[in-house]
Amino acid sequence: xxxxxxxxxxxxxxxxxxxxxxxxxxxxxxxxxxxxxxxxxxxxxxxxxxxxxxxxxxxxxxxxxxxxxxxxxxxxxxxxxxxxxxxxxxxxxxxxxxxxxxxxxxxxxxxxxxxxxxxxxxxxxxxxxxxxxxxxxxxxxxxxxxxxxxxxxxxxxxxxxxxxxxxxxxxxxxxxxxxxxxxxxxxxxxxxxxxxxxxxxxxxxxxxxxxxxxxxxxxxxxxxxxxxxxxxxxxxxxxxxxxxxxxxxxxxxxxxxxxxxxxxxxxxxxxxxxxxxxxxxxxxxxxxxxxxxxxxxxxxxxxxxxxxxxxxxxxxxxxxxxxxxxxxxxxxxxxxxxxxxxxxxxxxxxxxxxxxxxxxxxxxxxxxxxxxxxxxxxxxxxxxxxxxxxxxxxxxxxxxxxxxxxxxxxxxxxxxxxxxxx
Amino acid sequence: xxxxxxxxxxxxxxxxxxxxxxxxxxxxxxxxxxxxxxxxxxxxxxxxxxxxxxxxxxxxxxxxxxxxxxxxxxxxxxxxxxxxxxxxxxxxxxxxxxxxxxxxxxxxxxxxxxxxxxxxxxxxxxxxxxxxxxxxxxxxxxxxxxxxxxxxxxxxxxxxxxxxxxxxxxxxxxxxxxxxxxxxxxxxxxxxxxxxxxxxxxxxxxxxxxxxxxxxxxxxxxxxxxxxxxxxxxxxxxxxxxxxxxxxxxxxxxxxxxxxxxxxxxxxxxxxxxxxxxxxxxxxxxxxxxxxxxxxxxxxxxxxxxxxxxxxxxxxxxxxxxxxxxxxxxxxxxxxxxxxxxxxxxxxxxxxxxxxxxxxxxxxxxxxxxxxxxxxxxxxxxxxxxxxxxxxxxxxxxxxxxxxxxxxxxxxxxxxxxxxxxxx
Numbered sequence: 001x002x003x004x005x006x007x008x009x010x011x012x013x014x015x016x017x018x019x020x021x022x023x024x025x026x027x028x029x030x031x032x033x034x035x036x037x038x039x040x041x042x043x044x045x046x047x048x049x050x051x052x053x054x055x056x057x058x059x060x061x062x063x064x065x066x067x068x069x070x071x072x073x074x075x076x077x078x079x080x081x082x083x084x085x086x087x088x089x090x091x092x093x094x095x096x097x098x099x100x101x102x103x104x105x106x107x108x109x110x111x112x113x114x115x116x117x118x119x120x121x122x123x124x125x126x127x128x129x130x131x132x133x134x135x136x137x138x139x140x141x142x143x144x145x146x147x148x149x150x151x152x153x154x155x156x157x158x159x160x161x162x163x164x165x166x167x168x169x170x171x172x173x174x175x176x177x178x179x180x181x182x183x184x185x186x187x188x189x190x191x192x193x194x195x196x197x198x199x200x201x202x203x204x205x206x207x208x209x210x211x212x213x214x215x216x217x218x219x220x221x222x223x224x225x226x227x228x229x230x231x232x233x234x235x236x237x238x239x240x241x242x243x244x245x246x247x248x249x250x251x252x253x254x255x256x257x258x259x260x261x262x263x264x265x266x267x268x269x270x271x272x273x274x275x276x277x278x279x280x281x282x283x284x285x286x287x288x289x290x291x292x293x294x295x296x297x298x299x300x301x302x303x304x305x306x307x308x309x310x311x312x313x314x315x316x317x318x319x320x321x322x323x324x325x326x327x328x329x330x331x332x333x334x335x336x337x338x339x340x341x342x343x344x345x346x347x348x349x350x351x352x353x354x355x356x357x358x359x360x361x362x363x364x365x366x367x368x369x370x371x372x373x374x375x376x377x378x379x380x381x382x383x384x385x386x387x388x389x390x391x392x393x394x395x396x397x398x399x400x401x402x403x404x405x406x407x408x409x410x411x412x413x414x415x416x417x418x419x420x421x422x
Numbered sequence: 423x424x425x426x427x428x429x430x431x432x433x434x435x436x437x438x439x440x441x442x443x444x445x446x447x448x449x450x451x452x453x454x455x456x457x458x459x460x461x462x463x464x465x466x467x468x469x470x471x472x473x474x475x476x477x478x479x480x481x482x483x484x485x486x487x488x489x490x491x492x493x494x495x496x497x498x499x500x501x502x503x504x505x506x507x508x509x510x511x512x513x514x515x516x517x518x519x520x521x522x523x524x525x526x527x528x529x530x531x532x533x534x535x536x537x538x539x540x541x542x543x544x545x546x547x548x549x550x551x552x553x554x555x556x557x558x559x560x561x562x563x564x565x566x567x568x569x570x571x572x573x574x575x576x577x578x579x580x581x582x583x584x585x586x587x588x589x590x591x592x593x594x595x596x597x598x599x600x601x602x603x604x605x606x607x608x609x610x611x612x613x614x615x616x617x618x619x620x621x622x623x624x625x626x627x628x629x630x631x632x633x634x635x636x637x638x639x640x641x642x643x644x645x646x647x648x649x650x651x652x653x654x655x656x657x658x659x660x661x662x663x664x665x666x667x668x669x670x671x672x673x674x675x676x677x678x679x680x681x682x683x684x685x686x687x688x689x690x691x692x693x694x695x696x697x698x699x700x701x702x703x704x705x706x707x708x709x710x711x712x713x714x715x716x717x718x719x720x721x722x723x724x725x726x727x728x729x730x731x732x733x734x735x736x737x738x739x740x741x742x743x744x745x746x747x748x749x750x751x752x753x754x755x756x757x758x759x760x761x762x763x764x765x766x767x768x769x770x771x772x773x774x775x776x777x778x779x780x781x782x783x784x785x786x787x788x789x790x791x792x793x794x795x796x797x798x799x800x801x802x803x804x805x806x807x808x809x810x811x812x813x814x815x816x817x818x819x820x821x822x823x824x825x826x827x828x829x830x831x832x833x834x835x836x837x838x839x840x841x842x843x844x845x846x
Contacts, residue, residue: 010617013624026641030610034617052666054649066652070644117793136791141765144744149662149670150751153683158672159755160599161588167672168681168753169596172587172646172657173664179642181789183609188790190616191460195435195795197623204793211771211789215452218600219481220756221772222493225784227481230757232679236585236597238576247576247597248585255595257580259573264478264842300480300487332571339577341595343586344650344657347640350581352568358637359651372651377638378614379563382629383621 009035010383014193017041017094018075019082019103022049023148023178024132025071027185028102030377032074033385039094039401040075043082044420046394056371062394063366069391071179073362073373077392078401079422082113086421093406095120100128100189107137117204127202128192132185136208146209148175155213160220163235181212243303246312248341249319256319256327259337260311262298267337269294274334275315284318362390398422434461435795439619440816442518442525443467443502444542446474448604449575449635450531450559451498453611457527458501459788459799465521465812466502467509470805470834477805478842483780487842489805490779496802500775500785505813506806506834509540513832518542520817523550526622527615529557533572534564544630553628555618559611563634575601575635582636583643589659603639610638668716669723672753673731675739681753682731682739692716694746699730760784775801809833 012035018028019041032038040047049071050062057064081087092115095101101120103110110116117129131137134146134154144150152158152170155177162169170176185207192203214221220231237244245260258275261268272294279285289311292298319327324340331338340346353359360375376385402408402422416422439462443454446468458464468474476495483491505521508514518540522528528547530537537543537558544556561578562568579585579602589596611633618629640647646657662671672681686692689711696705704726709715716723731739736752743750752758759766766772771789774782778801788797813819813827827833 010621030613030641034613054645054653054655056652058653066648067645070648135765136769139765139768141744144751145747145749146751147667147670147685147687147749149664149667149685150683150749153672153681153751153753156754156756156759158683158753159681159758162596163590163593166590167662167674169588169590170662171584171598172643173660173666174587174643174646174657176642180606180609183606183613183641184789187456187609187612187616188788188792190613190620191435191456192792192795194439194616194619197620201794203795205790206793207790208769208771210766211769211787214759214771214786215789216598216600216602216605217756218605219479219494219497220599221760221784221786222497223481224756224760225481226483226493226780227485228757229481230755231599232755233599236595236599238597238599248595250594255585257577257585257597259576264473265475266472267475328571337573337577339573339580341580341585342583344583344646344655347581347583347647348650352562352566352571353637355566356563356634356637372648374640374644374647375637377610377633377641379565379632379634380614380618380629381631382627383618 008383009386010380011036014099015039015097016100016102017098019101019105020132020182021047021104022052023071023175024104024182025049026179026182027130027132027189029071029074030183030186031100031189033376033387035383035386038075039397040072040077040392041080041091042077042394044079044422046079050394056367069371070373072391074387074389075392076389076397076401077395078398079395081421082115084419084421086416086419088113088115090402090416090421091115092123095123095127098124098127100130100193102130102132102185104132107131107133107142121202125202126196126200128189128196128205129202130185130189130205130207132181132207132209134209136211137206148178151177151209151213154210156217156220157213160217160231160233162233164233168233177209177213180216181207181209184212184215243305243308245308249316251319251327252321252323254324254343255341256324257339257341258315258319260298260315261337262294263300271335271337272298275331275336278331278334278336279314279318282318282321284314284321286314289314360387362387364390366393395422433796434798435792436461439463439527440525441465441527441529442521444528444530444532444537445559446531447476447574448498448601449607449611450529451476451502452605453557453559453608453615454502454529455498455500456608456612457615459797460795461798462527463816464502465808465816466499466504466803467507467518467521468504468805469508470506470836470838471508473805473839483783489839489842493780493783496777496780497785499802501799502803503808503812504803504806505809508831508834508838509542511831513827513830515541517813517827517832519550521812522547522554524817525551525554526619527555527557529615531559534558534560534569548628551628553622553626555615555622555628555631557611557615557631557633559607559633559635561634562636564632575604578603578636578639582640583646584639587643587646587657587659590661591659593659595659603635606639606642607633607635610641663720665717668713668720669727671724673724673728673739675731675734675736677735680736682736683749683751683753684727684739684743685749686716687749689713691748694748695727695743698742698746699727773799775799777801778804778807806835
């Protein structure tokens with residue numbers, strides 16, 4: 001990823017005010033990578049999410065939250081108190097020169113401050129106001145308190161995740177539904193932006209995290225609609241119809257994913273036959289499995305739980321003799337659909353990510369060290385993504401923006417500070 | 423074809439954008455789906471000689487397998503026109519190039535190298551359409567030593583770390599029920615195409631976009647990845663435990679497999695929950711008053727709170743807790759979402775659309791609404807359904823030329839379909 005100040009990004013001409021909190025701040029970070037000037041607006045003292053760990057070197061400090069850094073790198077940062085009249089005036093001035101505002105307050109909060117879409121559009125008709133909330137701006141649950149866990153539950157993903165004999169599961173402690181919804185907001189914003197380039201007009205975007213999460217539900221919506229089949233959690237087995245097959249298998253040093261299949265998929269038939277051949281090469285394939293007809297007998301209509309269990313037993317025994325690396329390398333070379341279940345250390349050492357230069361090291365001068373971040377989420381030949389700055393310190397760009405760009409006299413700034421506006 | 427579709431499209435935000443979509447299965451079509459849904463003219467290229475795997479997957483209408491009788495394929499390909507072209511024939515390649523010349527965006531998610539093999543790589547395409555935006559998506563990207571290692575979102579989710587962190591400390595990983603990265607990566611891919619379109623409008627320049635599904639999705643685990651680099655910590659499986667809230671889990675309620683999510687972040691929320699539970703003796707334990715104390719006693723607190731929730735319905739728990747400003751939600755099954763959730767009904771996310779073979783069935787609409795613009799989603803296509811519209815209206819071919827295309831095997835028809843072997 002290009003660490004420079006060049007102005008050749010796909011969205012370099014645009015300015016964004018980012019009022020979002022927590023993982024919902026991801027959208028602004030991604031837009032900054034496209035070249036946009038993203039200004040993170042924090043309340044005096046900084047975002048609440050700065051108190052969430054993990055922390056750099058495990059030192060709990062609002063300036064060392066890796067959680068906050070991950071979602072706010074590449075932005076500039078100012079502090080501004082929208083609860084004060086002076087703060088709102090400053091904000092309105094910023095709105096004049098901004099193209100997008102991102103916000104995640106409870107519905108109606110900005111309007112109560114006199115900063116709703118209509119008020120902002122009267123200042124800047126081209127403004128796109130993008131709101132992201134757990135249930136959208138309207139509807140009976142619009143004002144419900146929420147967290148990523150409740151969003152995971154409300155969109156149907158929790159019900160489908162986990163072992164059948166235990167409660168549902170979320171995906172580790174890193175918010176998933178919020179972050180993916182925030183990345184979807186980026187797409188919404190750019191659709192509205194494309195239209196604005198023709199009409200000259202902005203608009204208000206209302207993204208519901210619950211609706212966004214339904215996009216993750218595989219074919220469960222269609223299964224209920226057409227077959228009145230309500231999918232349940234199955235410990236990670238899969239199958240679109242018929243009996244379920246296991247996905248995760250224990251191996252010598254961890255776990256691996258194996259996709260078994262047959263029927264009308266030529267690729268999967270070949271993959272299954274190759275797996276049996278690999279087992280046979282190690283004398284671990286039973287004779288009946290060597291003769292199994294994946295194309296004609298591994299089809300929905302013939303797949304019973306007994307048949308699947310019978311097939312899986314020797315496969316599981318075989319995979320226990322291989323390491324993750326062997327399964328990915330030799331397995332894949334043989335055309336088998338496999339992948340190692342990577343942990344964070346495996347990911348950091350992954351040769352593909354290293355070869356593509358995915359890891360980005362950014363200097364944090366006040367720490368005297370470099371910190372490693374995720375790099376470009378997409379590769380664009382003409383407008384490569386660029387990460388121009390580490391995450392902002394609290395109020396780091398107050399002077400640069402308020403004095404330098406907005407030309408607010410020093411005396412006024414002092415007064416604004418005393419009044420608690422910045 | 424429904425003419426109202428076309429009328430709605432002309433007023434839609436992405437009206438006028440033309441997309442030649444060579445994507446298949448899920449990740450690619452779901453990326454392009456945003457464009458069609460918001461007004462772009464999307465031509466989905468597929469073939470009767472090698473049908474999209476999505477057409478081989480249930481659920482089917484009336485349980486009858488059929489290439490045009492399943493709902494999952496049309497869902498991910500909604501708002502696109504299907505043209506059936508066999509690009510492995512000379513005539514088919516000629517038609518593909520014609521479509522590419524017409525297009526603003528060319529998209530594919532085959533294994534890197536495949537489009538090049540067909541003579542449809544970026545270098546080839548640029549020669550006939552220099553301003554094209556050439557989007558490609560693959561499991562681990564189009565460059566690097568593992569570029570040819572393709573696969574589904576099930577494998578990509580394992581490669582990217584999602585599988586490892588999902589599960590209980592005493593058990594193995596629990597893979598997500600679906601091809602996780604197939605649903606996440608389109609959010610990044612569609613944005614890349616739209617950013618490139620915006621740039622092209624300013625400068626006239628097209629470009630190539632290479633998205634690795636494992637790379638874009640890894641942003642969802644970024645704090646855990648940074649924790650490894652900065653602190654050497656490898657995130658393991660922790661059930662539903664998080665460092666910043668407790669209790670934080672799904673609690674059993676009255677009814678079969680019925681649960682309610684509860685997340686307590688502050689001590690005030692804990693006090694409010696205790697009040698709702700009638701302040702039982704156990705809840706007064708001093709240790710439970712702070713987050714640290716509750717984290718240390720997480721398992722026992724889970725059991726105690728569960729004793730209370732299991733006598734209530736999930737809806738009752740959700741209503742009581744949210745009224746007290748505590749984050750809570752029914753753990754909704756898909757049927758619950760579609761049939762019982764009054765909020766979903768009020769928002770109108772699920773919508774019936776008419777498919778030419780299946781008839782009316784439910785589609786997932788956009789997750790976002792605009793104050794001024796409307797989407798123009800229409801049902802997914804049957805295989806080759808829009809050949810006439812695509813070849814004659816969009817590409818200006820004559821009846822004679824289309825007939826030749828069929829004769830030469832470039833345009834495939836139902837006669838080219840092999841009997842369905844059954845779902846995989």
